[in-house]
Amino acid sequence: MSSVGKTPSMLRIGHGYDIHRTVPGRPLVLGGVRFDCDFGLDGHSDADCLTHAICDALLGAAGLPDIGHFFPNTDPAWKNADSQLLLRQVVGELKKRGFATVNLDATLVAERPKIAPQLAAMKAALASATGLPMGAVGLKATTNEGCDDIGRGLAIAAHAVALIQSS
Numbered sequence: 756m757s758s759v760g761k762t763p764s765m766l767r768i769g770h771g772y773d774i775h776r777t778v779p780g781r782p783l784v785l786g787g788v789r790f791d792c793d794f795g796l797d798g799h800s801d802a803d804c805l806t807h808a809i810c811d812a813l814l815g816a817a818g819l820p821d822i823g824h825f826f827p828n829t830d831p832a833w834k835n836a837d838s839q840l841l842l843r844q845v846v847g848e849l850k851k852r853g854f855a856t857v858n859l860d861a862t863l864v865a866e867r868p869k870i871a872p873q874l875a876a877m878k879a880a881l882a883s884a885t886g887l888p889m890g891a892v893g894l895k896a897t898t899n900e901g902c903d904d905i906g907r908g909l910a911i912a913a914h915a916v917a918l919i920q921s922s
């Protein structure tokens with residue numbers, strides 16, 4: 756029960772998933788951080804699959820269409836776009852509808868490069884883009900243990916969940 760005279764916040768959860776193929780000749784950007792790497796990810800924007808998964812988790816929590824609806828890959832405006840800007844816009848779309856983000860949690864699945872040394876920088880970038888404190892951004896990285904295309908280094912994927920509340 757809420758305290759007298761106070762309407763309880765409405766909590767909503769959302770899930771996001773994204774995967775992009777690895778390709779030579781593109782910068783690798785994950786969670787808004789550029790990695791020193793001999794390959795990048797294929798895609799219309801900067802192909803930051805982690806940030807895209809977080810965008811979709813937030814949009815899903817709000818009952819909104821996915822990232823492709825807001826930033827179609829047929830629109831030249833998003834060619835090589837910085838996905839941190841897309842994330843900022845997603846947070847703005849939620850705000851317009853009266854939602855604030857409570858916390859995020861995400862898992863990056865990549866065989867290489869080593870993600871751990873950049874985890875803190877990625878968390879800081881994601882916290883900045885969403886306006887959350889660092890402690891409200893969960894981020895882990897794992898390999899796919901050599902299994903499937905991700906395990907062979909042909910793609911990098913990310914899973915994310917987001918909790919939002921009516922503000």
Ligand code: MG
Nearest residue numbers: 773774804807
């Ligand atoms: Mg994507």
